[in-house]
Amino acid sequence: MNKRLFFILLSLLPFIGICAQDDDFEAFRRQQLQEMDDFRQDMFAEFSKFRREALTGFANYLEHQWEPYQVEPKRLRPREDKPVAPPMLPKKDKTLPTTPVKVPGKVEPVIIPKVEPKPEIPPTPNTPQATKPTTPTTPTTPTFPNLPTTPTKPTTPSTPATPAPYVRQKFTVYGTPMQIIATSDLRISLGGVNEHQVASALRTMAEDKYTPLVTDLAGASKTYNLNGWAVYQLVKQVSERLQGANDANGCALMTAFLLNQLGYDTKLAYMGNRLLPLVSMDMEMVGYTFIKMGGKEYYIMAKDLPANTPIYTYRKNMEGATRAVDISNPAAMKLSTQWSPATTHASQAFPAAAMQGSVNSNLIEYYKSIPILAGYPWPFIAQQPMSERLREELLPPLKRAIAGKGEYDAVAIIMNFMHYGFKYKTDEDQFGHEKPFYFEENFYYPFNDCEDRAILFSYLVRNLVGLDAALIYAPGHLWAAVCFKQTVNGDYVEAAGKRFVMCDPTFIGSSPGMCASKYKGQTYKVFPIPVR
Numbered sequence: 001m002n003k004r005l006f007f008i009l010l011s012l013l014p015f016i017g018i019c020a021q022d023d024d025f026e027a028f029r030r031q032q033l034q035e036m037d038d039f040r041q042d043m044f045a046e047f048s049k050f051r052r053e054a055l056t057g058f059a060n061y062l063e064h065q066w067e068p069y070q071v072e073p074k075r076l077r078p079r080e081d082k083p084v085a086p087p088m089l090p091k092k093d094k095t096l097p098t099t100p101v102k103v104p105g106k107v108e109p110v111i112i113p114k115v116e117p118k119p120e121i122p123p124t125p126n127t128p129q130a131t132k133p134t135t136p137t138t139p140t141t142p143t144f145p146n147l148p149t150t151p152t153k154p155t156t157p158s159t160p161a162t163p164a165p166y167v168r169q170k171f172t173v174y175g176t177p178m179q180i181i182a183t184s185d186l187r188i189s190l191g192g193v194n195e196h197q198v199a200s201a202l203r204t205m206a207e208d209k210y211t212p213l214v215t216d217l218a219g220a221s222k223t224y225n226l227n228g229w230a231v232y233q234l235v236k237q238v239s240e241r242l243q244g245a246n247d248a249n250g251c252a253l254m255t256a257f258l259l260n261q262l263g264y265d266t267k268l269a270y271m272g273n274r275l276l277p278l279v280s281m282d283m284e285m286v287g288y289t290f291i292k293m294g295g296k297e298y299y300i301m302a303k304d305l306p307a308n309t310p311i312y313t314y315r316k317n318m319e320g321a322t323r324a325v326d327i328s329n330p331a332a333m334k335l336s337t338q339w340s341p342a343t344t345h346a347s348q349a350f351p352a353a354a355m356q357g358s359v360n361s362n363l364i365e366y367y368k369s370i371p372i373l374a375g376y377p378w379p380f381i382a383q384q385p386m387s388e389r390l391r392e393e394l395l396p397p398l399k400r401a402i403a404g405k406g407e408y409d410a411v412a413i414i415m416n417f418m419h420y421g422f423k424y425k426t427d428e429d430q431f432g433h434e435k436p437f438y439f440e441e442n443f444y445y446p447f448n449d450c451e452d453r454a455i456l457f458s459y460l461v462r463n464l465v466g467l468d469a470a471l472i473y474a475p476g477h478l479w480a481a482v483c484f485k486q487t488v489n490g491d492y493v494e495a496a497g498k499r500f501v502m503c504d505p506t507f508i509g510s511s512p513g514m515c516a517s518k519y520k521g522q523t524y525k526v527f528p529i530p531v532r
Helices: 003-019 023-062 195-205 208-223 228-243 248-261 361-369 378-382 388-402 407-420 427-431 439-443 450-465
Strands: 067-070 100-102 168-173 176-181 266-271 274-280 290-293 296-300 310-313 343-346 354-357 469-474 477-482 490-495 498-503 523-529
Touching: 023 195, 023 208, 023 248, 067 290, 168 228, 176 208, 176 228, 195 248, 208 228, 208 248, 228 248, 228 361, 248 266, 248 274, 290 310, 343 407, 354 388, 361 439, 378 450, 378 469, 378 523, 388 407, 388 439, 388 450, 407 450, 439 450, 450 469, 450 477, 469 490, 469 498, 490 523, 498 523
Parallel strands: 100 490
Antiparallel strands: 067 310, 168 176, 266 274, 266 310, 274 296, 290 296, 343 354, 469 477, 469 523, 477 498, 490 498
């Protein structure tokens, strides 16, 4: 059957079900459904053939091509000497700056992060700069929509059909139920740990009976819009169900080769009688040992492996397995919803700048599961999308609060919202280790600290005021700066050919253009984050 006709008919199926009123049309509908099923079966057979050839060829390669690699030590969790309490602007320093002042200190080479999606809300129109934010003379108490106080029943998207007589089992990933074929006959038996046994196991996985498992995993990934880390968690769970959690070698083999067939760059390694899954990540991770190969880092997904020991693996990738496991766009995943208790956040000087909202606890579970990122992860986090519900609860009330304001006043109102809308506590005190927040986590945990506020503030400025922002780091502190279109008095740094005016959402009581004296004259790392 013509493929174009197939997809047209597929898109019309819901309407066909409603309109089929007479016998002739019902017969036509049954005929078309049968043709669709025949086409699907043909595609299924073609994919099975492709799998069989690709996996068999790769198994032949694995018979001979394993080499020793040195295990690199895991990166340690970062530690920052952050202030126990947020800096406060002394009353004697309340006077606004009268001239632009370039902050003394050294700006290190600019690090340009990945670009972000376009702003979800149009920027506020540019109006002349005011000299000072004006406190409303008649504060109004904001009203909030009624939010659900009990969990909503998740809507589970349908999973693509596969040929009978396959039986699916339920798996739950981040609170989201998924139906995946995982029957006992798919279990792999390893006779030992060496190149020949692994190659033999892969030839077994090339059999047609494994095709429905791979297509189900691919279907779930697409249906729920899972990123690489969520797919890894699903595949790991399926592997443990098939092999048994105690069969570590079988789970490693099943996990690595299933991820390969989903397009991910993973490998197997062995050390003695132990198989280890190696995963290529798109970001550098903390807490895992790894090997270096071809300019990439492959992380050993076993935390008890000592460094400086050799393991054996191979260079070549399975055909099509080139994608690094990513942790991007988590808020875009279609997870079931379990709403957290609503929290309220408000400006002190501008009561209209207030919001009440809740976040999906299942998304928070995802954030808990991802590894800590090494280096300077803040620009990456700042460019991730915000979940739709949080956008709807956070951006409109703040947009109303800054409506008609010049860009200086608008930024000052957002700063005041950040200063007084959240309680401060360092990550060390709250979690025992550094943990930069994704947007939703600010509205779930009772406290946040400087990098969390800087990241959220930069998002609000870009999406509500339409101004480029930057994150500025000096040892022990992360804050923000804004590239105003007008000349703004006060402290600034220059980077990427632009002037960024200091705006510290943790420096309580400060205004745009004020840098805490403790952080003047230091060496700064500046991370520009443009409006997209």
